[in-house]
Amino acid sequence: xxxxxxxxxxNGMAGVRTLExxxxxxxxxxxxxxxxxxxxxxYNRILLSPVLAGEQTFEEIVLNDLDWYKxxxxxxxxxxxxxxxxxxxxxxxxxxxxxVAYDRLLLATGSNPFILPVPGNDxxxxxxxxxxxxxxxxxxxxxxxxxxxxxxxxxxxLEAANGLKLRGMDVTVVHIGSWLLDRQLDQTxxxxxxxxxxxxxxxxxxxxxxxxxxxNGEGRVCAAQFKDGDVIPADLVVMAAGIRPNTxxxxxxxxxxxxxxxxxxxxxxxxxxxxxxxxxxxxxxIAYGLVAPLFEQAKVCANHLAQFGIGMYKGSVTSTKxxxxxxxxxSAGDFMGEEGxxxxxxxxxxxxxxxxxxxxxxxxxxxxLYGDTADGGWYFRQVRERANISEIRDHLMxxxxxxxxxxxxxxxxxANMPDDMEVCGCNGVCKGTIVKAxxxxxxxxxDEVKKHTKAASSCGSCxxxxxxxxxxxxxGAADVKxxxxxxxxxxxxxxxxQVRKAIREQHLTSMAEAMAFMEWRTPNGCxxxxxxxxxxxxxxxxxEAKDDVQSRLINERAHANIQKDGTYSVVPRxxxxxxxxxxxxxxxxxxxKYNVPMVKVTGGQRxxxxxxxxxxxxxxxxxxxxxxxxxYGKSIxxxxxxxxxxxxxxxxxxxxxxxxxxxxxxxxxxxxxKVKLAVSGCPRNCxxxxxxxxxxxxxxxxxxxxxxxxxxxxxxxxEFFVKLKTAEEVMEYSLSFLQLYREExxxxxxxxxxxxxxxxxxxxxxxxxxxxxxxxxxxxLLFSLSFEQDPWQQQSATPALRKEFERIPVVxxxxxx
Amino acid sequence: MxxxxxxxxxxxxxxxxxxxxxPKGDIALFRTSVDEVFALDDRCPHKGGPLSQGLIYGKxxxxxxxxxxxxxxSGEALxxxxxxTHKYPVKVxxxxxxLALTTIGECA
Numbered sequence: 070x071x072x073x074x075x076x077x078x079x080n081g082m083a084g085v086r087t088l089e090x091x092x093x094x095x096x097x098x099x100x101x102x103x104x105x106x107x108x109x110x111x112y113n114r115i116l117l118s119p120v121l122a123g124e125q126t127f128e129e130i131v132l133n134d135l136d137w138y139k140x141x142x143x144x145x146x147x148x149x150x151x152x153x154x155x156x157x158x159x160x161x162x163x164x165x166x167x168x169v170a171y172d173r174l175l176l177a178t179g180s181n182p183f184i185l186p187v188p189g190n191d192x193x194x195x196x197x198x199x200x201x202x203x204x205x206x207x208x209x210x211x212x213x214x215x216x217x218x219x220x221x222x223x224x225x226x227l228e229a230a231n232g233l234k235l236r237g238m239d240v241t242v243v244h245i246g247s248w249l250l251d252r253q254l255d256q257t258x259x260x261x262x263x264x265x266x267x268x269x270x271x272x273x274x275x276x277x278x279x280x281x282x283x284x285n286g287e288g289r290v291c292a293a294q295f296k297d298g299d300v301i302p303a304d305l306v307v308m309a310a311g312i313r314p315n316t317x318x319x320x321x322x323x324x325x326x327x328x329x330x331x332x333x334x335x336x337x338x339x340x341x342x343x344x345x346x347x348x349x350x351x352x353x354x355i356a357y358g359l360v361a362p363l364f365e366q367a368k369v370c371a372n373h374l375a376q377f378g379i380g381m382y383k384g385s386v387t388s389t390k391x392x393x394x395x396x397x398x399x400s401a402g403d404f405m406g407e408e409g410x411x412x413x414x415x416x417x418x419x420x421x422x423x424x425x426x427x428x429x430x431x432x433x434x435x436x437x438l439y440g441d442t443a444d445g446g447w448y449f450r451q452v453r454e455r456a457n458i459s460e461i462r463d464h465l466m467x468x469x470x471x472x473x474x475x476x477x478x479x480x481x482x483x484a485n486m487p488d489d490m491e492v493c494g495c496n497g498v499c500k501g502t503i504v505k506a507x508x509x510x511x512x513x514x515x516d517e518v519k520k521h522t523k524a525a526s527s528c529g530s531c532x533x534x535x536x537x538x539x540x541x542x543x544x545g546a547a548d549v550k551x552x553x554x555x556x557x558x559x560x561x562x563x564x565x566x567q568v569r570k571a572i573r574e575q576h577l578t579s580m581a582e583a584m585a586f587m588e589w590r591t592p593n594g595c596x597x598x599x600x601x602x603x604x605x606x607x608x609x610x611x612x613e614a615k616d617d618v619q620s621r622l623i624n625e626r627a628h629a630n631i632q633k634d635g636t637y638s639v640v641p642r643x644x645x646x647x648x649x650x651x652x653x654x655x656x657x658x659x660x661x662k663y664n665v666p667m668v669k670v671t672g673g674q675r676x677x678x679x680x681x682x683x684x685x686x687x688x689x690x691x692x693x694x695x696x697x698x699x700x701y702g703k704s705i706x707x708x709x710x711x712x713x714x715x716x717x718x719x720x721x722x723x724x725x726x727x728x729x730x731x732x733x734x735x736x737x738x739x740x741x742x743k744v745k746l747a748v749s750g751c752p753r754n755c756x757x758x759x760x761x762x763x764x765x766x767x768x769x770x771x772x773x774x775x776x777x778x779x780x781x782x783x784x785x786x787x788e789f790f791v792k793l794k795t796a797e798e799v800m801e802y803s804l805s806f807l808q809l810y811r812e813e814x815x816x817x818x819x820x821x822x823x824x825x826x827x828x829x830x831x832x833x834x835x836x837x838x839x840x841x842x843x844x845x846x847x848x849x850l851l852f853s854l855s856f857e858q859d860p861w862q863q864q865s866a867t868p869a870l871r872k873e874f875e876r877i878p879v880v881x882x883x884x885x886x
Numbered sequence: 887m888x889x890x891x892x893x894x895x896x897x898x899x900x901x902x903x904x905x906x907x908x909p910k911g912d913i914a915l916f917r918t919s920v921d922e923v924f925a926l927d928d929r930c931p932h933k934g935g936p937l938s939q940g941l942i943y944g945k946x947x948x949x950x951x952x953x954x955x956x957x958x959x960s961g962e963a964l965x966x967x968x969x970x971t972h973k974y975p976v977k978v979x980x981x982x983x984x985l986a987l988t989t990i991g992e993c994a
Contacts, residue, residue, distance in 0.1 A: 594943055595946075618899075876905045876906070877904055877915075879987075
């Protein structure tokens with residue numbers, strides 16, 4: 070089959086990322102030719118500043134080395150500029166006279182620095198700050214010359230100034246605004262930043278316009294003159310006063326441009342064979358100059374080039390980070406606070422902390438943080454998710470503190486962590502290891518960091534710290550998208566919400582149907598997507614979708630909890646934590662009969678038999694003759710209770726019975742993640758209802774319901790949900806909430822995270838305000854549970870299911886075959 | 887090669903595994919969605935997890951203990967993890983799964 074010909078002009082981050090995405094989707098569709106004007110393979114342009122500052126080398130910031138192009142069969146022509154496009158004959162013409170024909174053309178020509186129209190702007194020693202050549206020239210000049218002038222007090226200008234200063238030059242920054250980063254910061258924060266940089270020896274001239282650059286008589290710049298008449302020496306002038314999309318080639322080819330090559334939501338120009346991505350493209354009137362949006366464009370463009378046709382680019386919310394070591398600055402979204410917005414500000418000039426949050430119609434639309442940027446990722450997610458913040462407005466400023474409470478020595482900010490400090494307590498990964506992996510492998514997301522370093526890949530409590538390290542290393546390019554926007558895994562482009570929607574709307578009832586409809590790229594998914602899909606199928610279509618046992622992880626297949634040595638732990642159910650002499654005797658007999666090495670009381674008020682061999686499980690279940698405890702599943706776990714009014718002299722309600730009834734009602738319930746309940750008989754709360762998915766506290770006049778509590782990685786107190794009078798109401802409201810969670814939460818999303826994502830208001834509306842909806846939810850849960858049975862009994866009663874538990878003995882006699 | 891008749895193909899679930907009690911330890915038999923059968927030592931090169939208990943997809947298995955991904959054909963761990971587990975010759979003939987007890991290739 071003849072492949073289509075794809076030519077790409079521009080060998081930068083946006084273009085090459087598009088190729089990477091395309092190769093993932095359709096590795097054999099195109100013969101690819103790439104033209105790059107620079108004599109380098111694709112490198113991480115955003116890390117030029119650390120290179121200039123001497124913190125990294127050029128080799129370290131290469132993202133795709135020459136071998137990568139070779140391995141993917143890409144004809145790479147570096148140091149070769151394309152000078153014309155012949156659209157009629159569909160070919161590009163390069164400066165060396167060579168011509169290459171295309172079926173599809175991808176323009177990724179990037180941008181050029183804006184060069185001020187002042188006399189002397191063409192002298193030697195006057196440069197933009199854009200690429201490796203510029204950086205090299207700055208590093209060389211620093212060795213031989215003394216005075217540097219940076220024009221522009223924005224992010225790039227300040228990073229250049231910092232780098233040149235570290236390389237020993239006397240640096241002055243001129244800026245036409247009244248304070249630094251006047252597009253990001255307000256005056257107070259701008260001044261904080263200025264004093265921090267002044268202590269490093271950088272000088273500033275604000276409200277200053279450059280009038281001319283002066284010749285030393287040999288064609289090299291020697292000084293700069295300002296409009297107020299002042300003249301200062303300058304052997305090197307770096308123009309960092311903004312960028313302009315590089316549309317020269319596109320305009321010559323007659324493509325519509327207006328401050329960028331105009332592109333549609335599928336990144337096509339006015340000539341549908343020609344695509345444009347990155348800084349050269351103008352989408353809905355915006356030409357992005359940051360990396361994260363370019364990556365989003367790359368994904369959509371690749372999707373379209375691969376003829377999948379489901380991707381649409383709708384524009385991006387952006388975030389930025391100043392990459393000057395030791396100075397923390399982060400901004401996201403619309404942080405300027407325009408008309409119709411409200412701003413919440415925290416200003417501590419002495420402590421060097423400034424935070425500004427911009428709110429519009431109860432939605433966080435922007436954030437700017439200086440000094441303490443630990444919550445940057447969280448604010449950015451809030452901005453992207455457009456969640457209603459009215460409920461959390463009073464503590465919004467203090468961040469979410471998304472980091473777990475334990476496992477990292479109480480550190481909540483990585484800024485001051487030494488490189489050898491452990492970030493991930495599960496896998497023993499230090500900060501330095503993570504930074505190195507991010508830089509050397511060109512990582513942009515926490516998922517990639519997890520894959521390369523194992524950090525945050527076990528319990529996940531350090532995810533927030535890893536995210537901070539990622540943001541401080543690659544800045545605004547860090548992909549900190551919320552789970553709601555991320556693809557479920559590498560097998561598909563669908564995110565969790567889209568998967569749920571497709572399953573519901575298309576009435577998909579099997580794994581095969583679901584994967585076929587959503588165009589799964591792998592034949593049978595992976596260990597991430599299959600358990601999720603299986604849950605979505607059986608929870609959406611109870612009784613219709615068949616539980617796909619092979620898509621469950623081992624614990625839910627063996628109905629026991631696998632231990633490090635491959636043995637299992639068995640936890641029989643004790644309703645409400647209540648047991649009796651007969652059960653205890655049977656447990657003791659089982660412990661004897663099967664030589665159980667450890668018998669332990671669990672935190673969920675029941676008994677754990679540890680170290681049981683897999684082949685003994687069916688026998689153990691049969692001998693115990695007790696219901697399955699589901700201590701292993703993404704399912705109902707336990708309902709913890711106190712003794713309540715039947716025995717306790719303080720008890721106001723019969724919490725034990727309430728717990729037993731709830732546990733019976735929820736028996737066999739599968740859910741997005743584990744679910745734990747507790748019922749206490751009085752506000753002393755001995756059953757610890759405050760840290761349960763559903764926590765119930767008896768008071769003299771009835772019951773209080775709390776939801777979304779969590780006692781694990783990060784202690785989260787449940788939110789007060791409703792006060793009820795009767796036990797029947799407690800049952801209906803609890804079950805309704807749990808069914809809403811089952812229907813709406815993403816797989817592996819605990820109630821607390823679900824609640825934070827959708828907001829308490831949303832849950833109240835569904836369960837409290839509308840009795841009809843509540844009863845329908847309640848009925849749907851009961852319907853769903855009507856198809857479930859005790860898995861232990863099921864396994865014992867069905868001989869065919871038991872073979873999974875038997876080992877095949879080897880008969881050492883040879884066959885003749 | 888000395889082939890041992892182990893079981894009928896049908897006795898291994900599709901995308902499932904069975905454990906064979908070998909003379910030198912357990913051997914895991916895996917069946918893919920297209921009815922290929924692979925045999926590996928039932929020990930993950932990481933911490934010895936029983937690979938037979940993992941989730942199987944494509945020609946890979948994810949270890950049930952820490953989610954290392956092992957290639958069923960080569961026995962090698964997938965990047966970024968490094969390690970390998972012994973593989974055994976196995977074939978399906980007339981619906982029967984035949985296994986030889988000699989490991990193939992070298993594992994560090």
